[in-house]
Amino acid sequence: MSKLENKHVFVIEDNPANYAIIATLLQMYGAKTGFERWGTTTIGRLRKFAPVDLILLDLMFPYGVSGFDIFDEIRACPEFAQVPIVAVSAMDAAVAIPKVRAKGFSGFIAKPISFTAFPDQISKVLNNEAVWQYEPSSI
């Protein structure tokens, strides 16, 4: 249960139930987690949480905020320019994956996340392997 031991994973997700499940799974495998909810205070919270090994980013937020804008905001900070960012989204993967690949994301994980596959997907990304999940999991 320690494949993510001491990895620092920052989750940007507005839905508390989604965040809670992701954070609990990550912590069960040894990771430390931080979060940003609305995408409006991302950089400040990232700096408090740093060092960061991986950022998980939802693509759709309320109040006109988009995951792509948050991506740009993170990349504009030199200290986070190299941190892998993975999209975790309920968007249609066939539509979203080409967009996030072109943008420079390190992977796409479909919601709902699979409780069994998710820790391995995170582990792979942390080992610089690509994770592009086209089919939603059946949980």
Add this chain to the structure above:
Amino acid sequence: MHALIIDDDSFNLGVLSQMLNMEGVSSSGVINPVALDDALVDSTPIDLVFLDLEMPGIDGLEVFRNLKADNRFQRVPIIAYSVHISEINKVRQLGFQGFIGKPIDAVVI
């Protein structure tokens, strides 16, 4: 605000704790309700209790009665949560302040 979560399932306990954390509520958890007294020895003051009704070895309703018999909890709201929605009338009669069916709806909390 600080909540106490009593649930034998560490995953459920973790999820509820993280949801509360996102809403700015800190929490402590008790996985083994039989050892509840030990867990409460040096706990921070508790404003709210979430109690799973189905745990092995001890009946959630018995835990509720024990808590209500304890001076520290007489004025603390206790919210039951269970997959069995049919329990709602029973817990209302017993004096619980709330009931949440599992899986938990984050928006309602």
